[in-house]
Amino acid sequence: MRRVLPHILLAAFGLLMVWPFLWMLSTACKDYASASTPSLSLWPGMFHWQNLPDTFRAAPFGRYFFNSFLVAGTVSLSVVLTSLMAGYAFARLRFPGRGVLFALVLGSMMVPFEAIFVPNFVLISRLGWYDSYAALIVPWCANAFSIFLMRQAFLALPADFYDAARIDGCGHLRFLFRIGAPLVRPMVITVALFAFLGSYNSLLWPLVVTADGSMRVVQVGLTAFNTDAGVRINLLMCASAIVILPTVVLYFAAQRYFVESALGAGIKA
Amino acid sequence: MTRMAETFAALPDRLLALLDSLLDRFPRRMGDIPAAVLLTAPALLVLGAFSFTPMVNALTLSLRGGKHGDGAFIGLGNYLDALRSGEFWQSLTVTIYYVLGTIPAMLAFSFLIALVLHRISRARGFFRTLYFLPYVTSVVAAAMVWRSLFNPRGGVFNLLMAWVGVAPQQWLLEPRGMLHLLTGGAVNASIGPSMALCCVMLFDIWHGCGFMIVVFLAGLSSIPREVEESARIDGAGGLRTLWHITLPLLSPTIFFLGVVGVVRAFQAFNSFYALTQGGGNTQDTRNLILYIYSQFYDYGYWGYATAASTMLTLAIVALTALQWRFVGRRVHYS
Numbered sequence: 053m054r055r056v057l058p059h060i061l062l063a064a065f066g067l068l069m070v071w072p073f074l075w076m077l078s079t080a081c082k083d084y085a086s087a088s089t090p091s092l093s094l095w096p097g098m099f100h101w102q103n104l105p106d107t108f109r110a111a112p113f114g115r116y117f118f119n120s121f122l123v124a125g126t127v128s129l130s131v132v133l134t135s136l137m138a139g140y141a142f143a144r145l146r147f148p149g150r151g152v153l154f155a156l157v158l159g160s161m162m163v164p165f166e167a168i169f170v171p172n173f174v175l176i177s178r179l180g181w182y183d184s185y186a187a188l189i190v191p192w193c194a195n196a197f198s199i200f201l202m203r204q205a206f207l208a209l210p211a212d213f214y215d216a217a218r219i220d221g222c223g224h225l226r227f228l229f230r231i232g233a234p235l236v237r238p239m240v241i242t243v244a245l246f247a248f249l250g251s252y253n254s255l256l257w258p259l260v261v262t263a264d265g266s267m268r269v270v271q272v273g274l275t276a277f278n279t280d281a282g283v284r285i286n287l288l289m290c291a292s293a294i295v296i297l298p299t300v301v302l303y304f305a306a307q308r309y310f311v312e313s314a315l316g317a318g319i320k321a
Numbered sequence: 322m323t324r325m326a327e328t329f330a331a332l333p334d335r336l337l338a339l340l341d342s343l344l345d346r347f348p349r350r351m352g353d354i355p356a357a358v359l360l361t362a363p364a365l366l367v368l369g370a371f372s373f374t375p376m377v378n379a380l381t382l383s384l385r386g387g388k389h390g391d392g393a394f395i396g397l398g399n400y401l402d403a404l405r406s407g408e409f410w411q412s413l414t415v416t417i418y419y420v421l422g423t424i425p426a427m428l429a430f431s432f433l434i435a436l437v438l439h440r441i442s443r444a445r446g447f448f449r450t451l452y453f454l455p456y457v458t459s460v461v462a463a464a465m466v467w468r469s470l471f472n473p474r475g476g477v478f479n480l481l482m483a484w485v486g487v488a489p490q491q492w493l494l495e496p497r498g499m500l501h502l503l504t505g506g507a508v509n510a511s512i513g514p515s516m517a518l519c520c521v522m523l524f525d526i527w528h529g530c531g532f533m534i535v536v537f538l539a540g541l542s543s544i545p546r547e548v549e550e551s552a553r554i555d556g557a558g559g560l561r562t563l564w565h566i567t568l569p570l571l572s573p574t575i576f577f578l579g580v581v582g583v584v585r586a587f588q589a590f591n592s593f594y595a596l597t598q599g600g601g602n603t604q605d606t607r608n609l610i611l612y613i614y615s616q617f618y619d620y621g622y623w624g625y626a627t628a629a630s631t632m633l634t635l636a637i638v639a640l641t642a643l644q645w646r647f648v649g650r651r652v653h654y655s
Contacts, residue, residue, distance in 0.1 A: 072470060073458075079469070090476075141361045145353035163634065164637060167376075171374075222341075224341065253459045255461055
């Protein structure tokens with residue numbers, strides 16, 4: 053009994069944790085009539101596949117997904133590039149002002165985004181970027197925490213790699229991208245995941261800098277879908293499920309890095 | 322065709338080699354400086370433009386009155402307006418209720434789950450995955466699910482209430498205080514957090530505890546097994562070992578999670594917005610960020626909104642410093 057008790061306890065609370073998701077999937081499988089009938093059962097009793105095309109017809113989720121993937125993908129790629137470069141420079145190069153600059157970079161982590169979203173919005177509108185991909189992407193193309201993580205990764209590399217490459221006449225850039233980047237691959241993946249998720253799940257900034265329906269990302273689209281009159285609950289759950297799907301797939305594909313990025317995210321906030 | 326593909330594949334290499342040879346043209350005495358400029362420029366440009374410049378602009382913008390940031394200079398007028406505004410204080414109260422209602426509960430629950438998870442060897446990975454799952458899903462999508470669960474008409478929570486024989490509740494649409502409802506009206510309805518706010522808290526406890534569990538697990542596995550074993554051999558019981566050995570050794574982790582949790586809770590936006598907008602978004606669930614957002618977005622008071630967010634930043638910094646000062650000292654590092 054003592055040996056199974058922990059498992060029973062964990063299973064009971066675990067069921068509570070995933071219960072909302074199971075309910076979501078179950079409701080997403082039902083037609084409107086049975087979805088709006090109150091029920092505690094998790095088994096849908098039917099698989100109303102028509103919900104999927106209906107959801108995409110009720111709101112332009114295709115467009116929302118295109119926007120979200122474009123934005124999150126570009127942000128993720130850019131963050132990897134900028135933090136690889138800056139992290140390498142702060143770890144391996146000698147130049148005057150390195151300490152001060154790095155302290156400044158770290159200092160920018162202290163300022164919560166909420167404190168500067170209004171002046172950032174003003175800047176974006178002055179640049180004429182309101183309602184554009186640039187507004188959604190460019191401000192997030194570098195972040196202090198990723199630079200910090202990359203610097204740590206490069207510091208952890210033995211200096212021999214670097215010296216050997218230099219003796220062979222390999223320049224900084226070729227070393228960084230051909231030898232260095234593959235060596236710090238776990239960190240590259242962690243940083244990329246972290247940036248992708250942060251961008252994909254963000255809500256406040258897209259709400260502030262976009263207004264046009266064609267520029268909506270999925271998170272904004274989903275909140276709008278909910279408030280639009282006459283939304284049907286089975287379609288809303290179907291929409292929620294497809295919004296959650298990409299992150300869950302990523303999670304199962306790269307669990308190890310996920311836990312690391314969560315630990316990393318914790319240090320950041 | 323293959324030649325073209327080969328040339329194409331070699332392009333990045335050529336580009337890197339070209340850039341390297343350009344860097345080599347600089348005089349030797351400049352050392353790493355040219356490379357450092359090239360490598361740090363993209364990151365520093367983005368951070369400079371979208372972190373540092375807005376910080377400075379925030380200070381000047383917060384001193385301007387009127388709408389859309391083009392009002393006259395009014396000194397500290399916006400700050401004083403906020404401090405005199407009942408809505409500002411109300412939103413701060415909501416934020417404080419939220420912090421007090423989520424962080425201790427999350428820490429306690431996550432610690433217990435992590436403790437049990439740490440003890441088992443079979444299926445630990447499976448359970449960790451299970452508990453971490455809500456944390457990786459988007460707050461907005463999860464909130465849509467919870468809104469439906471909280472639906473006063475036919476939502477699952479009311480079905481459960483009916484099952485245990487309690488009258489149906491309004492949940493996210495209930496502005497009356499939780500204490501008022503629990504005491505059957507003995508406490509004034511405006512005292513304490515509203516039921517709607519408590520629902521938001523419950524959602525965020527559910528959504529965020531996976532993160533704390535994972536961090537606690539990492540902390541627990543860093544405690545050497547011998548330490549706990551030797552305590553047991555010396556005759557300490559399970560609870561005493563927990564209290565005198567495990568908890569003190571974990572205090573850096575608890576402290577870290579507490580600080581991070583409080584800072585995050587002060588900035589909560591997504592869950593409040595997704596759970597309450599379009600009905601139910603009344604004063605009792607409007608936290609500071611939502612208040613700032615609505616002053617900016619709905620009313621166009623850019624200067625005022627910036628002043629309020631500057632004060633929020635100061636509050637967060639002050640609170641973190643206080644935590645370091647009073648709790649940080651007692652934390653056991655070794």
